[in-house]
Amino acid sequence: MTKRALITGVVGQDGSYLAELLLSKGYVVRGITRRASYPHTQRIDHLFKQYDDRDAEARFRVTYADLTDSSSLQNVLHEFQPTEVYNLAAQSHVGISFETGESTLDINAIGPFRLLDAIRSSGAKDVRFYQASSSEMFGASPPPQNELTPFLPQSPYGVSKVAAFYLTRLHRIAYGMFASNGILFNHESPRRGLNFVTRKITYSIAQIIAGELDRIELGNLDAKRDWGFSGDYVEGIWRILQHTEPDDFVLATGEMYTVRDFLGQTFGLLGLDWEDFVTITDRYRRPAEVPALLGDASKARRVLGWEPKVHFGGLCEMMLAGDLAARGFTLEQARTKAATLTPKRGGA
Ligand code: NAP
Numbered sequence: 001m002t003k004r005a006l007i008t009g010v011v012g013q014d015g016s017y018l019a020e021l022l023l024s025k026g027y028v029v030r031g032i033t034r035r036a037s038y039p040h041t042q043r044i045d046h047l048f049k050q051y052d053d054r055d056a057e058a059r060f061r062v063t064y065a066d067l068t069d070s071s072s073l074q075n076v077l078h079e080f081q082p083t084e085v086y087n088l089a090a091q092s093h094v095g096i097s098f099e100t101g102e103s104t105l106d107i108n109a110i111g112p113f114r115l116l117d118a119i120r121s122s123g124a125k126d127v128r129f130y131q132a133s134s135s136e137m138f139g140a141s142p143p144p145q146n147e148l149t150p151f152l153p154q155s156p157y158g159v160s161k162v163a164a165f166y167l168t169r170l171h172r173i174a175y176g177m178f179a180s181n182g183i184l185f186n187h188e189s190p191r192r193g194l195n196f197v198t199r200k201i202t203y204s205i206a207q208i209i210a211g212e213l214d215r216i217e218l219g220n221l222d223a224k225r226d227w228g229f230s231g232d233y234v235e236g237i238w239r240i241l242q243h244t245e246p247d248d249f250v251l252a253t254g255e256m257y258t259v260r261d262f263l264g265q266t267f268g269l270l271g272l273d274w275e276d277f278v279t280i281t282d283r284y285r286r287p288a289e290v291p292a293l294l295g296d297a298s299k300a301r302r303v304l305g306w307e308p309k310v311h312f313g314g315l316c317e318m319m320l321a322g323d324l325a326a327r328g329f330t331l332e333q334a335r336t337k338a339a340t341l342t343p344k345r346g347g348a
């Protein structure tokens with residue numbers, strides 16, 4: 001039987017990689033997106049070209065629905081009849097969740113409840129549900145963190161993800177649903193949103209090389225993160241839903257670096273000293289911070305056979321090369337240009 005996957009958040013970073021993966025495996029894929037005042041389907045435009053989306057039975061289609069709108073979720077479930085539901089949609093920015101706490105809780109906590117409840121009420125017994133849980137739930141719990149580590153969230157985003165984690169487990173326990181959590185540590189890519197720290201850095205370096213920017217403004221450089229590649233993590237997400245039983249899994253690389261390390265690595269690829277180009281500002285500091293995340297993914301390795309392929313150095317190079325290429329530079333050409341730069345002093 002052909003598998004039918006519904007992906008919420010399909011126009012996001014992970015949604016785009018997951019759609020590619022599932023289509024390559026022969027799935028029929030339906031994505032949902034909410035209305036925006038300006039089209040923002042750049043991450044999946046290549047899929048529209050590859051898989052004709054005009055007729056109802058097309059392999060890949062995207063329809064409007066919103067995690068804050070129960071009837072839109074019920075309608076798409078009824079019409080599409082998925083065998084697997086991947087809930088990736090979220091207000092995913094931790095810093096911004098301090099400014100938009102109520103809507104973050106609505107989308108990230110009540111949203112998954114609406115979806116789980118709609119699946120349960122539909123009476124479809126065999127639908128498998130994936131919830132995009134986050135290492136941000138561990139918050140202030142010291143590293144390393146695994147499936148048994150207590151949650152101590154440090155942001156409205158973290159709290160919202162803890163609620164969704166337990167709602168997913170509750171539907172498993174109370175109603176026997178196949179509902180699993182992936183507790184994913186930070187994962188990045190050339191498709192990462194521009195206001196997450198890794199992409200902000202690589203994008204800004206490309207702007208500096210192109211002569212469009214002098215300095216980057218950043219907040220806390222001491223934060224430690226376990227950064228992997230989104231393309232590797234969507235393979236883990238898929239494996240979580242193919243497992244014989246519903247369960248919760250950490251996905252991580254098991255390596256931890258500071259934001260400062262990320263700066264050193266990426267600027268270093270061009271022979272530059274990051275301190276010549278970075279200004280520290282309180283503007284990007286958060287009311288509460290998650291100091292250190294380091295994942296122990298041994299359960300996923302043992303049970304699912306999942307391992308990440310891309311590690312820190314490769315990730316930095318992939319992201320920087322992507323942003324340079326978009327401005328017409330190879331790494332080699334950027335190195336040559338970098339040697340001619342005179343940093344503008346001031347700042348940190
Ligand atoms: P992302 O690029 O921000 O994608 C999230 C998507 O959710 C966006 O396409 C967004 O649409 C959509 N969305 C937001 N509110 C919605 C709503 N009300 N209804 C429908 N769609 C909505 O995030 P990502 O990095 O791909 O992450 C995917 C998921 O994994 C998120 O749930 C995130 O919290 C979680 N997660 C991510 C990481 C990570 O390091 N990347 C780690 C752990 C967990 P718009 O484009 O319209 O805003």
Ligand code: G4F
Binds near residue numbers: 218220223290
């Ligand atoms: O890149 P970030 O915004 O990612 P953060 O907060 O770790 O959250 C990401 O990973 C979570 C998994 O742990 C996901 F659930 C979540 O959806 C998201 O994908 O910030 C990383 C660190 C933070 O400590 C932040 O304070 O970088 C620090 N930072 C320093 N300067 C900055 C900046 N972060 C941002 N976004 N922008 C800065 O200018």
